[in-house]
Amino acid sequence: MEKSIKRYWPVFILPTMAAFMIGFVVPFLEGIYLSFCDFTTIKDASFVGLENYAKAISDKTFTHAFSFTTVFAIVTLVLINVLAFAVALALTQKIKGTNIFRTVFFMPNLIGGIVLGYVWQLIFDGILGKFDLALKLNAKFGFWGLVILICWQQIGYMMIVYIAGLQAIPGSLNEAAMIDGANARQRLFKITIPMMMPSITICTFLTITNSFKLFDQNLSLTSGEPMHQTEMMALNIYDTFYGHVGFEGVGQAKAVIFFIIVVAIGLIQLRATRDKEVQQ
């Protein structure tokens, strides 16, 4: 069968691959080239070697953005997944109104982007203002503000994924364990979680990459204030393009470094969780 499919590649993969070339591969390779160049627009690039990389690494705001993003990614990874998992567990029990709750929790997923940051800024500042505080004055508020915003947006989606995973676990497994005398905790850690590994893989992968790529919400909620302290990688790169004259190449170099880091993390994470998956 493989052979007969193989000949049909023009139908099956050509359209996607052609677009993939235009939309990703070509700009990506060009981007790598530009990271070694001095340029204002893509038309006037001149090669400068590793200079941009040197500047990128010696930029303190960049290293800070990296650690800030890492901490942020870890915190949201744990929070989103634990909460979504817990909510999923609860909403698969016999509770009245589970359908409504699922809908409500899923809703924030449907709206998003830059505007959401403005809305939350309004809310946070409205609350903090009562105590004569403000979001942009304190990096801690900024950090937790971002965390709350992202949790609000993503918990619903992950919850649905987990609910589906839970429903796919055969009831007989749990019953058998109960007969063997396993308590609720043992059942959770010995049966439910191992059986849920595929869902956990996909959810952790999505949350981590989302956190690392976060841009819109960061820009509109804190825009990095105060003093770059809540600036994440993507925003830092974006600012580098416009912050100084002639720093376009540095921004591009930062993007390449950033890309390598994210790929490494993504791959390690995929490998780590995939190994734990139980063959069904």
Added chain:
Amino acid sequence: MKNKKSGIFATLFFTVISILFVAPIFVVLMNSFKRKAFISLSPFSMPDEKSYAGLENYVTSITKYEFVKAVGWTLFITVLSVIVILVCCSMCAWYITRVKNKLTKLIYLLCVFSMVIPFQMVMFTLSGTADSLHLNTPWGIVIVYLGFGAGLAVFMFCGFVKSIPIEIEEAAMIDGCNPIKTFFSVVLPIMKPTYISVGILEAMWIWNDFLLPYLVLDIKKFKTISIVVQYMKGSYGRVDMGAIMACLIMAIIPVIVFYLSCQKYIIKGVAAGAVKG
């Protein structure tokens, strides 16, 4: 007995959480009826006589900022892109899972890579490439979206295809179906839930995207909702918050209507797609 009690408690608990969850949307709705000066002054108070603006914000955003046109283009781009992404990527994913060689493996890896690429890395080069190929129209941008969104879609489809028993396809082929017919009559129906799952992810992304359409589209002619909203933040701190709120409400409504009308499939889809992933 004990169970019932804790059930009521849980319902109460989740009701409170749900209210907190929709509160931000409610804040937006409330503020969309206020005059802009009052929005940042007192974001949580209901519009009163002094601050009530009636439908003014809605009228402004429709007449002054051509909001309806923006909704049209956004809808057009989103629907078309999602359809193209779903069809092309599912075919591609099926092919690369069923045909095993170095090339297909490479494609798969490239797709995973592309998922984690920050858009900032390719924004200028992408807008340059798209421009030189004249993809700066709502039709052309579909190709850009197919290319840039292929990673996630192919990745998720691949996960699902792996779980489809190959025997069904083999049976179809033996019955004389060519691969194209096999795909559309056998594989596609099985993958329906995954289509929904991937479709939502891609649709939400495209619907809310700002920078990509802003840089790629011919901004003289086409604006999407996100672009229009960004224009409401004028320079020098002039922010038409009222119009932004009104726009947000109007942008959410079609999404919510769509969601409520097919929520059964969506929830099923998200679930099915992801579990097998």
Added chain:
Amino acid sequence: MNKKRLMAAGLAVIMTASMVTGCGSSDSKKESKTDAKGSVYYLNFKPEADDQWQELAKEYTDETGVKVEVVTAASNQYETTLKSEMGKSKAPTLFQVNGPVGLASWKKYCYDLSGSDVYKQLTSDDFALKENDAVYGIGYAIESYGIIYNKKLLKKAGYSQDDIKGFDDLKKVVEDITSRKDKLGFSAFTSAGMDGSSDWRFKTHLANLPIYYEYQKDKIDNTDKIKGTYLDNYRNIWNLYINNATCSPKQLSTKTADDATSEFVTEQAVFYQNGTWAYADIADVGDENLGMLPIYVGVKGEENQGLCTGTENYWCVNKNASKDDIQATLDFMNWCVTSKTGTKAMCGAANAMPSGADGMGFVIPFKGNLKSENPLVNVANDYVKEGKTPVSWNFSTMPSEQWKNDLGSALTTYASKQTDANWAKVKSAFVDGWAKEAKASK
């Protein structure tokens, strides 16, 4: 088997064909355009003047048949837009830079305007960006800023402009108003909003004063190493702004210039730092109630100081555009500053546009400049007539956007907690930041 292959190939062709339709359609459009000689594509920086430019462009097309397209960049996106658009095949033919620093990135793209008609219309070389004999940019709008005040309210508090001749007077008046705030029913200053969209009023415009005086003292007009000689004056005026305002200094980071404007219009405060461009927003106060004070910071001899006057908007023509397009662009620019319609639209206020809409209300540094109907502009002119020295705009020499942003953050932090340690941060952002950014941008 062969049939199937054929079908496969056919399908592939259809799919790829549907993918390239985007190409096809725009290609054909391009061809039909070539019969008109040259066209203009203006990437406008000022969103508040977008409507007027669109109308002016249409007017010009109706009159001459030359196509003019005006695009205004979305909020805070001018550089992104310019970078992306300049890389495209149909790049803007007319764009803007904000001064010498902006020019540094775009010089490679700037057409030398020294032989153009529009340059000959310029009244003074001060408004051109020149390097040796080449003219890369032409300022098209002169603006002034200072402390706008409400005459009615100031009178109510028992003062008039004659009582304010320097920083000490200003301080006395302001602090007196603050002490009687509840009785009077208004504050001295509007909120000094430091939201990212609005902090330019202080990190850029107010910061111009210490830079201006330092340049004056050292007799220079640019530097890689600022000394910060007048930073204490900067601190004094900043303290005055934030501690006598309508809101607590801790709330400034959430406030926008829009908030300040509405506070001024609703008569919650007497003083409001802004410029001539703000007239349309505050006209409700009534022309007879609007006055403007120089920003006094307590430097010796400041009684002769006028308003801060200059330009941050320079026109540049894209060198890489086709010859026809360049010519069309130059003609359009010249038309804007010489024709009746053009000058009226650029200088006029109410009903100045052909359609009856409001004009842009600029003062233009060209021979065709019309007398302004903007009372704030007239105030600025009066200062010059009285022999006061206008303060030049030196913020175009600020080393980078980054510098401004860092200074803005430091000012916000200081406002929330006014300690010497926090002021040291402002100082460091100002002095060390300048040296660092100037070096980085080389």
